Amino acid sequence: MRRFIPQSHYARNVITLMTGTSVAQAIPIAVSPILTRLYTPEQFGVFALFMAVASIAAVVVTGRYEQAILLPKEDTDAMQVVALSSFLSVFLSLFLLLIVCLFNAPISALLGSQEVGPWLYWVPLSTSLIGVYQSLNYWCNRKSQYKRLAISRTLQSGFSSGGQLAGGTAGVGLAGLVGGQVAGQLLALLALGRMVWREDRSDVRSVSRRGMLEWAVKYINFPKFLIVAHAFNTASSQMPVMLLSALFNASSAGFYTLTQRVLGAPISLVAGALGDVFRQEASRDYADLGNCKFVYLQTLKRLVVISLLPFLVFFFIAPDFFGLVFGEEWRVAGEYARVLMPMFFLRFVASPLSIVFVVAEAQRLDLAWQVLLFVLVVLAFLSGYYFSGAGLALVLFSAAYSVLFLINLYISYRLACGVRY
Structure with a gap:
């Protein structure tokens, strides 16, 4: 045993x-x-x-x-x-x-x-x-x-x-x-x-x-740079609710909220738990060795292994699952979940590892990434509003988030290796 x-x-x-x-x-x-x-x-x-x-x-x-x-x-x-x-x-x-x-x-x-x-x-x-x-x-x-x-x-x-x-x-x-x-x-x-x-x-x-x-x-650099950076990050994650409500209707925001409750909140909790431990280990390694590559790759492997299969399975069953469990009125939330699945997967993997930006004191780089993310999220929903509807807005939102999370992973890995920007 x-x-x-x-x-x-x-x-x-x-x-x-x-x-x-x-x-x-x-x-x-x-x-x-x-x-x-x-x-x-x-x-x-x-x-x-x-x-x-x-x-x-x-x-x-x-x-x-x-x-x-x-x-x-x-x-x-x-x-x-x-x-x-x-x-x-x-x-x-x-x-x-x-x-x-x-x-x-x-x-x-x-x-x-x-x-x-x-x-x-x-x-x-x-x-x-x-x-x-x-x-x-x-x-x-x-x-x-x-x-x-x-x-x-x-x-x-x-x-x-x-x-x-x-x-x-x-x-x-x-x-x-x-x-x-x-x-x-x-x-x-x-x-x-x-x-x-x-x-x-x-x-x-x-x-x-x-x-x-x-x-x-x-x-003092923490409020100087991280308030803006993290405000943009949080605004980017909360902006879908605010824009769905303002541009479309409260029901769309409600469907998205249930998707976040069923998928986003648990993902944040699990990734947050791994991130809390990674933060402590990475801070120690970076202070002692000048890099935290080993613990970074160790955590990355764990995140991918425990998440890949569940996300793949849920992609195919999401609409039926939401309709059955929460009532047919909420089936639309399952369609939202399917569209957002790539974003949820990459967020689960990338978010805990992005702590390296703080550990390596790369606040300016983090700020630039957060601002770009915020701009793309707003553009995604405005494009959906003007050209089609909430469905297109969510597709563009998921695509923008996914691409930027891949960029985030690349940069955080280089920081973990001790590369200075």
Whole structure:
């Protein structure tokens, strides 16, 4: 039996995080057939719009300082960066609340949905929770405390799904979807924060305003370059929901959202688990050796092997699967999934490995790639709107994303080999 148990530290870390991640991803998939019968495609579309705005704003509020938590040699210095990122998350979320209060109607009009207006007031709360959680997430990653992450992710997924089921059963509409999501975020943060405080209390107590300021200046390139780069990246991934809603209708956004929920979210969770471990290993190798080629190729191989067959099979069965499991009304989401399958596959492989851009401090190169991706995504949907419809828009979107992910893989591999740009 011992032969079948992974012996390497890397493999054990992956399995620890993947176990919690698998449970976390199974929960929303398991409840989705119920949710699609409790909520309409239009309601899913408006909820997706809320999540898109919150996701984009969450990139800004941390200043991207959480990305630097792995870099300091001493834990006490890294905790200064954790505190800095968390403080910025809360402070800038309060500023965001002021913006929402002053410009709610114009923002709703820009998004092409008046229905989302009342829920924009919940966006700042969501962004602050996401920002602080991500800061603690990177701290636990630095400490190789993957059990903490597995527990918190499972709690978030479970309580979000449970809240949404309860809201749908009670017939409260969008309040169920939004409220369930925020409740899950809050519980995950409280659980992770409690574990960090209990086990790393001495590091937390070392935080000082002077220390936070010192490291804010030292890592100033992170907000200078990564805010824009990652905002473009997040906007590119969320733009389909926003453009489908604005250019076509909320139902199209709802179909796309279910596709993301069934495929995109689990892919992000699994790839994210591998990426968390890869980030820690790659940072160490790059600091010690000047490259992280070995762990890069090791992770690339794992990503391809575990994903190729499932993606290929699902390409052929997607429409029938969605119609059978979620109701015939949602069969269109299966057609969307088939069109987007090449993009999902390449995203699963490339996204965890793109961490090399941060490890190699190639922020300018990452920014150029993100800007190009954003431009092509917008052009894809505008072309679909003017020449055909949502179907063509999704085909062009999938093609643009796929080509750019291949380029991303090539560049990240060269960075992992120690090539400087």
